[in-house]
Amino acid sequence: MEEEYEVMEPENEPIEVEYEISGEEIIDNATGIDTPKVATTRKNETPGGSLYYAPIVDESLLPVVGKNYGTLEECEKMYRLYAFHACFDIRKSTQKTTKYGSVKQKYYLCNRGGVSMQVNFDTLQSSKKPIRKSNMECTGCRARVKFDWVYETNTFILSDFQEHHNHELLPQEYRHLSKAERQMKYAEQLFVYHSSVSNIGPTKAYEVYSNMKGSEKNVHGTVTDFRNWRRDLNIFINASDSQMLVNKMKERKKYVPGFSFEYKLEKSQLRSIFWADEVAKCNYKEFSDIISFDATYRTNRCVTVAAGLIRDETAESYTWLLTCFMKTFGKEPNMIVTDQDKSMAIAIKAVFKTAKHRLCMWHIMRKVPSKIQEAIPTIEDEVEKDFKNRLNKLVWNMYIEPNVFEERWEKLMHDFSLKNDSWFKHMFDIRSTWIPAYFIDTEMFGLM
Missing domain, CATH: 1.10.10 (Arc Repressor Mutant, subunit A)
Structure with a gap:
């Protein structure tokens, strides 16, 4: 015995009426050429006053009641092709099955069939997520096809075809915007x-x-x-980008000679990575006198010798990064240039034993204009310009001794009443970390 699952039969069949066909000039979407065609839809009113629409397509595309269309997939393909040329979308609907799960009857409907769900939702009274309304309104359209199973051949015949729609169909020029055609290939x-x-x-x-x-x-x-x-x-x-990155780096390390890669996990999460290829190692061999650690992704133009990514800018992270650096290159640079990052300073002191640490002049001098405005809000433009000129001639001078620098700095601060300013006092206290006069004994110190 076969068990049947009942399907609700459509009601209120459209009344058979004669339709008038109006002609117009339409652009062929396939060729882009103006081609004389008739309109894609015909319409008329029923005796009750309702409008019904029937698409106009080539007779070879019309579904034929009683015809065997093969498998259920082939049946769906046929109706979708018809719907495409008729300028509407379809969707699968209810079906009857045997007790073994085989489909014995299948409906395909216009996608505007059914009744719209009324969504009444008060966001002030409920914390539930509101249901998103669809931009395709259901109109109760009765256009459909029904296929019945032929047991002997395991195929399907078309037993019912309703072509009338109770809504306007898409204009042919907008057919590519239908739901079916918007599915990306x-x-x-x-x-x-x-x-x-x-x-x-x-x-x-x-x-x-x-x-x-x-x-x-x-x-x-x-x-x-x-x-x-x-x-x-x-x-x-x-969700898997970290693992993909580690796998790619490991594979490169396995097959590319001279490629170095290190990474650090914390609670099964990627925390830090470091890498350097053979080109970077050649660069370090030739240009290892002065190395700059740029924590803001290449804000300075320089030859790259290694790269790393860290989750945070703590002393622990920087220490791990510099340890990987030493493991890879095995040689300390003569001088290391960084910005005024305290965590980096701690890490450099912990890892490097002989390299000198110097602060980047460029980062420091960028702050000068704002610091002058903070110290002397009413300073005139000409006075500020004079101060900058004198300061530049002093701090960028690599031909004076430290004692000469200190005398001139003292006079400059006195002339512009900045002796008690906290920022300029601090910069003078750490002068040995950024003023060229204190690096005269270091080879190639003038480069930075």
Whole structure:
């Protein structure tokens, strides 16, 4: 015995009426050429006053009641092709099955069939997430097909076909915006991925792909779909991006001679990584006299000798990074230049034994204008310009002795009433870490 699962039969069949066909000039989407065609839809009123629409398509595409269309997949393919040329979308609906799970009857409906769900939600009275409303409104459309199973051949015949719609169909020029046609194909997805690898955003990728295909109408998806797919791709990668990075680095270390890679985990999470390739090692061999540690990603133009990523800028993280540096190169530089990071200073002192630590003049001098304004809010432009000129001639001078620098600094602070300013006093206290006069005995000190 076969067990049947009942399906609710559609009610209120559309009344059979004669429709008038209106002619107009329509642009062929496939060729872009103005082609004389009749309208894609015919309509008329029923005796009750309701409007019904019937699509106009080639007779070869019309579903034929009583015809065997093969497997259920082939039946769906046939109706989708008809729906595409008729300018509407379809969806699967209810079905009857045998007790063994075989489908014996299947419905496919217009996607605007059914009744709209009324969503009444008070966000002030409930903490539940509101249901997002669809932009496709259900109108109770009765357009559908029904397929019945033929047991002997395990195929399906069309037993019912309703072509009338109670809503307007898509204009032919907007057919590419239907839900079915907006489903991005593998080619579009792959293009978005390769564009992101090349630092091209989804919006620009959509423009380029549309130009390649000749028109936006030939692209499956809109610019919003491209953005959403890029977002979903990032979310998918996000959960395993750390493992992917470690695996890629390990593989390169295995097969590329001279490549060094270190990483640190904390509670099974990637905390820090360090790497240097054979080119970086050659650079260090030739340019290891003075090394700059740039914690803000190449704000200075220099030859790169190594790179690292750390989760935080603590002394512990910097110590691990510099330890990896020494493990890789095995030789301390003559001088290390950094910004005024206290954590970095602690790490340098802990790892390096002979290298001299110097602060970057560029970072310090960038702060001077704001510090002058804080110390002397009413300073005139000409006076400020004079101060900057004298300061630059003093701090950048690598031909004077430390005692000469100290005398001139004292006079400069006195002339501009800055002797009691906390920032300038601090910079004088640490003068041996950034003024060239205190690095005269270091080879090539003038480079920085």
